[in-house]
Amino acid sequence: MERPGFLPRQRLDDLLVLLRDSGYRVIGPQLAEGAVVYRDIGAASDLPAGVTVESGPGSMRVIKQDSPRQFAWANGPQALKPRLFKPAESLWQVQRDAQGRLSFARCDETPQAVAVIGVRACDLAALRIHDQHFLESEYRDPYYARRRERLLLVAVNCTDPATTCFCASTGDGPAASGDYDLLLDELEDGFLVTSGSPEGQKLSAALALTPAPDARCEVARAAVERAAAVQTRRLPPGDLFDRLFAHRDHPRWSEVANRCLACGNCTQVCPTCFCSRERDETPLDGASSVHQREWDSCFTEGHSYIHGLVIRAETRQRYRQWLTHKLGSWHRQFGRSGCVGCGRCILWCPVGIDITEEVHVLMQEPVHD
Amino acid sequence: MDRYFLTQIFSTCLVCGVYDMKPGVAVHKFSSCDGCQLAFLNLGEELLELDRLVEIVHFAEAGPFDEQTPVAIAFVEGSISTQADTERIRRVREQADFLITIGACATSGGVQALRNLADSGAWHASIYPEPEYLDSLDNVTAIREHVKVDLELWGCPVNSRQVLAAVRALLFGVLPETDRDKVCMECKRQQNVCVIVAQGVPCLGPVTRSGCGSLCPRFGRDCYGCYGPAEALNTASLGKRFAGLGLLPEQVVNRFRAIHSHLEEFAPPQGPDYDRE
Numbered sequence: 001m002e003r004p005g006f007l008p009r010q011r012l013d014d015l016l017v018l019l020r021d022s023g024y025r026v027i028g029p030q031l032a033e034g035a036v037v038y039r040d041i042g043a044a045s046d047l048p049a050g051v052t053v054e055s056g057p058g059s060m061r062v063i064k065q066d067s068p069r070q071f072a073w074a075n076g077p078q079a080l081k082p083r084l085f086k087p088a089e090s091l092w093q094v095q096r097d098a099q100g101r102l103s104f105a106r107c108d109e110t111p112q113a114v115a116v117i118g119v120r121a122c123d124l125a126a127l128r129i130h131d132q133h134f135l136e137s138e139y140r141d142p143y144y145a146r147r148r149e150r151l152l153l154v155a156v157n158c159t160d161p162a163t164t165c166f167c168a169s170t171g172d173g174p175a176a177s178g179d180y181d182l183l184l185d186e187l188e189d190g191f192l193v194t195s196g197s198p199e200g201q202k203l204s205a206a207l208a209l210t211p212a213p214d215a216r217c218e219v220a221r222a223a224v225e226r227a228a229a230v231q232t233r234r235l236p237p238g239d240l241f242d243r244l245f246a247h248r249d250h251p252r253w254s255e256v257a258n259r260c261l262a263c264g265n266c267t268q269v270c271p272t273c274f275c276s277r278e279r280d281e282t283p284l285d286g287a288s289s290v291h292q293r294e295w296d297s298c299f300t301e302g303h304s305y306i307h308g309l310v311i312r313a314e315t316r317q318r319y320r321q322w323l324t325h326k327l328g329s330w331h332r333q334f335g336r337s338g339c340v341g342c343g344r345c346i347l348w349c350p351v352g353i354d355i356t357e358e359v360h361v362l363m364q365e366p367v368h369d
Numbered sequence: 370m371d372r373y374f375l376t377q378i379f380s381t382c383l384v385c386g387v388y389d390m391k392p393g394v395a396v397h398k399f400s401s402c403d404g405c406q407l408a409f410l411n412l413g414e415e416l417l418e419l420d421r422l423v424e425i426v427h428f429a430e431a432g433p434f435d436e437q438t439p440v441a442i443a444f445v446e447g448s449i450s451t452q453a454d455t456e457r458i459r460r461v462r463e464q465a466d467f468l469i470t471i472g473a474c475a476t477s478g479g480v481q482a483l484r485n486l487a488d489s490g491a492w493h494a495s496i497y498p499e500p501e502y503l504d505s506l507d508n509v510t511a512i513r514e515h516v517k518v519d520l521e522l523w524g525c526p527v528n529s530r531q532v533l534a535a536v537r538a539l540l541f542g543v544l545p546e547t548d549r550d551k552v553c554m555e556c557k558r559q560q561n562v563c564v565i566v567a568q569g570v571p572c573l574g575p576v577t578r579s580g581c582g583s584l585c586p587r588f589g590r591d592c593y594g595c596y597g598p599a600e601a602l603n604t605a606s607l608g609k610r611f612a613g614l615g616l617l618p619e620q621v622v623n624r625f626r627a628i629h630s631h632l633e634e635f636a637p638p639q640g641p642d643y644d645r646e
């Protein structure tokens with residue numbers, strides 16, 4: 001394996017300038033609205049220095065510390081998903097001319113190339129799943145594809161997981177593997193830089209870094225190991241399909257429905273959820289309309305509406321649909337579980353429902369009534 | 370309301386989109402602040418397009434005044450709060466093929482219905498020297514408690530997009546889409562940071578119907594439920610969460626019923642109160 005290069009912290013701007021000069025719009029983490037969110041980054045000083053996040057089920061607060069570190073937090077409410085699979089977008093439009101003829105046109109924008117800095121291991125694992133779903137299935141999604149082709153990923157290994165994180169138990173983190181172009185390990189005074197693609201190699205070469213000494217590599221490795229060791233939540237390993245579906249009538253589904261708001265937040269923040277609905281927006285004159293796609297959720301009534309009937313009218317059924325798909329039938333669809341252990345559904349659930357806790361209870365024998 | 374009936378009312382030329390006879394539209398006001406009527410008045414250029422497609426027969430706030438001529442669509446703003454209202458709403462219904470309530474007051478009784486929780490007679494007596502001259506019912510009610518309502522547009526106030534979408538759908542001869550999803554869905558599509566989670570404030574988004582574009586959370590505020598109840602409600606669980614955020618039981622109850630106090634869906638739950646766990 002290639003030895004990582006060392007990028008002193010004060011040279012982080014060199015990387016940003018290089019990315020911009022290579023034609024990328026640079027997106028990265030920033031402190032806004034009381035959380036770490038991904039926005040346009042002008043300079044390294046926009047990154048959340050000295051910020052860490054205290055979190056638990058349904059609650060989080062940003063804490064400022066006296067530290068130069070810019071990536072000492074786990075993950076924000078969203079990362080790559082809304083970049084590639086837009087929360088709402090126009091797919092095609094139709095226009096009626098004076099003779100009553102209709103003409104259809106695809107809504108085509110050529111997206112600008114985007115470089116995202118600060119991508120986490122869980123996000124890369126989720127991206128792999130979305131690539132499978134949007135690009136490698138029978139119906140390739142051209143809208144997703146166009147944005148995916150123009151995406152450059154600068155991953156950062158996790159050193160400060162949230163209490164809600166459990167990527168170590170799903171095997172998806174905290175060390176990033178796979179589809180990144182560049183990988184950073186954050187140290188007190190700078191970053192180890194590893195390239196993971198030809199594009200990444202080019203960037204890394206242009207930065208003309210000195211090879212990082214063994215001692216620094218060791219510090220970085222230990223930090224990631226610690227990040228795995230401190231995680232307390234976990235999911236049972238393996239394919240849970242049979243075990244979950246055997247517990248279809250477990251009383252726990254009703255119990256969780258007493259707490260669940262059927263608000264859909266868990267699915268919206270989940271980096272692997274991909275459901276959408278489509279609708280038409282028609283101006284008042286009625287001469288044209290725009291066909292739109294927007295995020296949907298298995299927690300809405302429309303999701304299971306079929307010809308005059310809502311199949312999953314009750315919250316109990318909706319929660320069960322979500323969990324049995326994510327951790328059960330997902331295996332048959334994608335060859336793995338749909339959970340990458342990012343913990344977002346736990347943290348951003350307004351009432352703090354915890355997927356790991358629910359699964360552990362469900363895996364126990366149902367109490368018969 | 371079936372499709373056949375709708376196409377009878379709105380028979381349009383599909384090529385030019387104009388009608389042999391333009392459908393008549395009336396906008397009526399009952400007890401309200403007039404804010405929902407602004408959804409029409411703020412249309413700008415689209416108001417001209419609306420005028421091309423329909424005949425605005427009655428709209429006192431904008432000028433035309435004619436309560437007698439039958440219309441295809443009657444928009445009704447405001448709640449029923451006087452004896453005179455109860456009679457006038459019947460006449461409005463009789464003159465309209467399709468009746469649409471706009472806003473919280475018309476749809477649920479709105480803010481005025483808070484007086485149903487108090488002794489309004491005592492208030493009148495304490496303010497007016499001769500309260501017998503007031504025409505004011507003890508209880509405020511929603512339009513649907515008096516006449517059949519064909520479509521309800523929720524919001525306090527409703528926005529122009531809702532009103533236009535309803536008119537457009539009816540002109541096509543179909544029923545407008547109803548979206549009973551929660552504000553949270555719009556909130557997440559807008560990529561707002563959740564204010565319950567990040568600020569610990571009592572947001573009603575998880576029980577409130579979408580349609581506003583998650584306006585309040587977009588500005589870092591907690592939703593106060595003006596679009597009324599969504600489907601698949603769990604006010605008990607959200608109320609418990611509010612108690613966990615530090616609201617007193619009474620504050621939790623008031624949080625739910627500020628705008629739609631007259632609705633059972635937002636009434637305090639039966640049984641154990643929102644106690645701190």
Ligand code: SF4
Pocket residue numbers: 266269270271272273326338339340341342343344345346355
């Ligand atoms: S199910 Fe929850 S923890 Fe798993 S990937 Fe989705 S949001 Fe993350």
Ligand code: SF4
Pocket residue numbers: 259260261262263264265266267299348349350351352353
């Ligand atoms: S589990 Fe939580 S986030 Fe998901 S729908 Fe239920 S209340 Fe909302």
Ligand code: SF4
Pocket residue numbers: 263265350552553554556557561562563564565566572573574575583586591592
């Ligand atoms: S801010 Fe309110 S509306 Fe938005 S996700 Fe949170 S609870 Fe829902």
